[in-house]
Amino acid sequence: MRLYKLLKNYSKKHITAMHMPGHKRHNFIKNSLPYNLDITEIDGFDNLLSAKTILKNCMTKATNLYNTLQSFYLINGSTCGILTAIKSCCDIGDKIIIAKNCHKSVFNAIELLNLQHVFIDSHFEKDTNIFCDILPSDVKNCLEKNKDAKCVLITSPTYEGVISNIKEIAKVVHKFNIPLIVDEAHGAHLFLENKSAINFGADIVINSLHKTLPSLTQTALLHVCSKRVDLYKIQKNLATFESSSPSYILMASIDECITFMQKYGKKYYDRLQKNLDLFKNKISKLKHLYILGYNSSIPFFDFDKTKIVIFTNNTNISGETLMQKLRENKIELEMCYTNYALAMSTIFDTKKDLMHLCNVLLKIDNSLEHSKNEVYIKNIDSLSVTTIHNALTQEGVFVKFKDSINKVCKEFVYVYPPGIPILVPGQVITKKIYEYIISLEKNNLNVISDFNKLLKEIKVLKNLDK
Ligand SMILES: Cc1ncc(COP(=O)(O)O)c(C=O)c1O
Known part of the structure; x- marks a missing residue:
């Protein structure tokens, strides 16, 4: 039913x-x-947090579609799945190994559990300025130096569609007898291409259904894929992080989505692939703009081609200006950064939609001049002198942003989207990070800080300079 x-x-x-x-x-x-x-x-409608009848059946449908040990409905987005996954693998004060491009929800879990986080080395593709895939060798190095870590968490695919070699990463992580959590919020559709982390050895995978599949906003799934994960803990922690009044409308939309994907997913996905191939043929005429995997090669382990990442590096415009120009042509994109803008395609884009995007991009491209755009490098390493939790419980003081260099930050700073922190509490504000944040503002990106006072002021620890 x-x-x-x-x-x-x-x-x-x-x-x-x-x-x-x-x-x-x-x-x-x-x-x-x-x-x-x-x-x-009410009677006959079950209870999500101890599902026994209709909701249990609904979740079994999701389990079967994704071929997992057990899949759970999430009505507070992937956010609550990430909090649940981390709390199910770590106790208060533990150590966690994470990728640098993790979503803010990962850092929120780190704050709540007073975890010590260690970053896996990350690499940037120097032309595109986007995070590359995570290398299994970097995960291994990090684990060898941090044998007391309780789990590893990475994002794959990234917002921009970069997919890591989960099979090899999982092998490395499992040698240390700990679980691998994959934040696959942007990849709920990848199972259709057999590219989901579920199929390659990840222990917990989290998918936002609302991001790429036909389901209402806030709906997501948490998949348990191996016996390394304690199902009791997952259930217990879901009851902590999910609303105790989950919306039946949201849950019905998950069920509709799963039923639809079961019946028509492959057919619609094939249609999307065909339309993207047509798009690829036509877009090859671009002279200045370039699109990853379309008129440029893919320098990563793998890539999700439904993400159309359009780079403005070789032009006289920024990613934000490109997004604005598309908006003037009645096309609204998902996000932009200094040197690129991201168009997301899904199974509900028609050939007409994609051809419209293609024609407008060609028209804009014709009006551009070839030039070398400044690329603001994202990789801004900095030291954390204490855990996020400790920093947040210490006394803080507001200083003028320009006077904050070498001080220890007491707030989160990030651009939204994508919601990846640039600064976290406890981290030293280096000159490079300071300049980077200024450059983001200059590019009209939405830089957010907890106290909302950037670029005027920022809260730092009172008694701790670097
Ligand atoms: C990589 C990543 N993980 C997790 C999330 C959180 O997902 P949700 O909005 O479904 O809570 C996001 C949201 O943008 C994200 O980009």
């Missing part, structure tokens, strides 16, 4: 609702929101 159908049938019954939600399934406000389907855990 599909959860949506059960909700729809129930919405037609005349039952006096003496329970939550407060709107009582009436749309008194007369808008198009689905109040009639919005219920709570």
